[in-house]
Amino acid sequence: MTMEISKKVEQLAPSGIRAFFDLVLGMKDVISLGVGEPDFVTPWHIREKAIFSLEEGFTSYTSNKGMLELRRQIAHFLGHRYGMTYDPEEEILVTVGVSEGLDLAMRAILNPGDKVLIPEPSYVSYRPVVELAGGTPVILTTTLENGFKLTPSQIEKACHKGVKAMMINYPCNPTGASYTKEELQAIARAAQRHNLFVISDEVYDELTYDFPHTPLASLRGMKDHVLYFNGFSKAYAMTGFRIGWVCGPAKVVAAMTKIHQYTMLCAPITGQMAAEEALKNGFKSVQEMKKEYNRRRRYIVGALNEIGLDCHMPQGAFYVFPSIGRTGETSMAFAQNLLKKKKVALVPGGAFGAAGEGYVRISYASSYENLKEAVGRIKDYLKR
Amino acid sequence: MDEILEILSKDARISAGEIAKLTGKTEDFVKKAVKKYEKNGIIVKYKTIINHDLVNTTGSFVRALIEVNITPQKDVGFDSIAERIYSFPEVTSCYLLSGAYDLLLVVEGENIHTVANFVASKLSPMENVRGTTTHFLLKKYKEDGQIFKKQPGGKRLNISY
Numbered sequence: 001m002t003m004e005i006s007k008k009v010e011q012l013a014p015s016g017i018r019a020f021f022d023l024v025l026g027m028k029d030v031i032s033l034g035v036g037e038p039d040f041v042t043p044w045h046i047r048e049k050a051i052f053s054l055e056e057g058f059t060s061y062t063s064n065k066g067m068l069e070l071r072r073q074i075a076h077f078l079g080h081r082y083g084m085t086y087d088p089e090e091e092i093l094v095t096v097g098v099s100e101g102l103d104l105a106m107r108a109i110l111n112p113g114d115k116v117l118i119p120e121p122s123y124v125s126y127r128p129v130v131e132l133a134g135g136t137p138v139i140l141t142t143t144l145e146n147g148f149k150l151t152p153s154q155i156e157k158a159c160h161k162g163v164k165a166m167m168i169n170y171p172c173n174p175t176g177a178s179y180t181k182e183e184l185q186a187i188a189r190a191a192q193r194h195n196l197f198v199i200s201d202e203v204y205d206e207l208t209y210d211f212p213h214t215p216l217a218s219l220r221g222m223k224d225h226v227l228y229f230n231g232f233s234k235a236y237a238m239t240g241f242r243i244g245w246v247c248g249p250a251k252v253v254a255a256m257t258k259i260h261q262y263t264m265l266c267a268p269i270t271g272q273m274a275a276e277e278a279l280k281n282g283f284k285s286v287q288e289m290k291k292e293y294n295r296r297r298r299y300i301v302g303a304l305n306e307i308g309l310d311c312h313m314p315q316g317a318f319y320v321f322p323s324i325g326r327t328g329e330t331s332m333a334f335a336q337n338l339l340k341k342k343k344v345a346l347v348p349g350g351a352f353g354a355a356g357e358g359y360v361r362i363s364y365a366s367s368y369e370n371l372k373e374a375v376g377r378i379k380d381y382l383k384r
Numbered sequence: 385m386d387e388i389l390e391i392l393s394k395d396a397r398i399s400a401g402e403i404a405k406l407t408g409k410t411e412d413f414v415k416k417a418v419k420k421y422e423k424n425g426i427i428v429k430y431k432t433i434i435n436h437d438l439v440n441t442t443g444s445f446v447r448a449l450i451e452v453n454i455t456p457q458k459d460v461g462f463d464s465i466a467e468r469i470y471s472f473p474e475v476t477s478c479y480l481l482s483g484a485y486d487l488l489l490v491v492e493g494e495n496i497h498t499v500a501n502f503v504a505s506k507l508s509p510m511e512n513v514r515g516t517t518t519h520f521l522l523k524k525y526k527e528d529g530q531i532f533k534k535q536p537g538g539k540r541l542n543i544s545y
Binding site: 021024025027030036039041123125291295298303347 | 387390391405406407540541542544545
């Protein structure tokens, strides 16, 4: 008997980039600017707390929603940092990273055929989670001219019948683009006018360099419209702990919890223990890492422009998204050739949607020495 | 701390041009700032941290922490006796502390005998020194924020979204 794969999964955009990833992973002595996670190891006080919790015997399930103490810490943190009020009992769910949360959200709110606005270039999972939940993605292309930012008029134009939700991610992976409070207010008005549900992925919030980060949900009248996603991976360099959270209207959080309890049961307790420590005592480490990223950001933007790759100054995250237009190569060809000839790895922009074609994503979550060496090699490559 | 100082405190050999790129300031601005710090003594010296365990020297090298109890002098307190002590080149660091003893010295020598000799013939006989306790350093794990054990690197996958 041959086991057939579900049509839906078969039709999911095959990651053509998988082969490229395998090529990178199979190669030695590569300088990689292709990594989507911090190059810092989790601060010691957080790791130490995780180890201690294991020694103490905290190895059980937790409440489906996550440990109440952690949810209280999250509520406290959000109140203190952004002036937002969320009820830890009803309006917060601890997830296995933001990725799980996004999937839960789509499954919780979409009916077959519901449309979801997705700005591209975007994180790779956005489109698949909408499709897997039976929704229809409506792609909004962001461009270099607009600093890769979504405009309110794009939202207005796209809001035909059947558009139920929009996704937004800022600071953005892969472009590093982020929004000022004024820009967000304009987007919020458009979303309210069309009664859209906003899925806001703000996992890079602490890595915003030029202005303070404003959560969409903190804007007047937006709390009921927004599912606010955040996590510990980027700010506290805790990617492997797999802990994120979502805040939103109690009804939606309850629906998401329903799915979460059947599929995930709960986020791992060791990660939750570590996350609690991160919120209690980790802020200083976050600021230290941010300072370091900001220096590298200034360096890499300057250096790439100097060697002739047009690169706009991103406002957040740890990515730059330079244009490779002058090479005449597709982003995939550029990435492959650079890897083979100069042993520098980066991610082709096409991986983040058609709008990313003609660009590459460079992660500056790498040491200054590595960045310098890589820029030198890219320069050599461009000269050929 | 000023960003320029912060960068220099991690890497004293970085050039003004590079600091300029990292901070978004001009090279000229950085040069002037560093000059000023040097002039007014904020930047005292540029040094290298050496792991002596790995240096192949013919002679060996020992380091001791010495606690010193002192009778303070009228008018000058501890400063004058501290100066007499830290002026010896064997004393590489000298701190005044609160608590069970007064001065903490770091003393370096070729071997245990040189250090012991320094304590016996120079330090202890001093008029205001009431007593000393010498601790020889057995192993250096971390100094000035630098961990000496080689850190395993590169646990991340080389590429990810």
